[in-house]
Amino acid sequence: MPIQKILVVDDSKTELHHLCDILGRHGFAVRTAENGDDALRRLAEERPDLILMDVVMPGTNGFQLTRTITRDPRFAGIPVIMCTSKNQETDKVWGMRQGARDYIVKPVEAQLLLAKIRAFDAA
Numbered sequence: 001m002p003i004q005k006i007l008v009v010d011d012s013k014t015e016l017h018h019l020c021d022i023l024g025r026h027g028f029a030v031r032t033a034e035n036g037d038d039a040l041r042r043l044a045e046e047r048p049d050l051i052l053m054d055v056v057m058p059g060t061n062g063f064q065l066t067r068t069i070t071r072d073p074r075f076a077g078i079p080v081i082m083c084t085s086k087n088q089e090t091d092k093v094w095g096m097r098q099g100a101r102d103y104i105v106k107p108v109e110a111q112l113l114l115a116k117i118r119a120f121d122a123a
Contacts, residue, residue: 036060055084070099
């Protein structure tokens with residue numbers, strides 16, 4: 001199934017704007033959430049095809065939220081791409097162990113992000 005609807009979870013309005021701009025210009029329908037509670041509400045309202053997840057957020061962090069989402073039978077099939085400034089290999093390994101399917105480091109390069117999203121279309 002092609003990726004069309006993307007939920008972007010990030011507490012930075014600048015990052016949300018940047019990511020929404022990239023995705024919107026390439027035809028994706030984008031919804032945003034600024035924290036874990038907001039993200040869970042958005043998931044309950046409409047199921048996205050993919051989630052871009054920041055890690056460093058107030059309250060529930062992206063690692064915790066990814067674990068919650070990927071272990072919930074209602075949402076387990078939704079791929080999560082961690083999209084974070086945390087660039088250590090241990091962060092990437094931990095994110096993948098929480099259920100993320102891919103990991104990208106900020107600042108996000110548009111072509112790399114789009115390639116990672118398209119990889120799920122081909123899968």
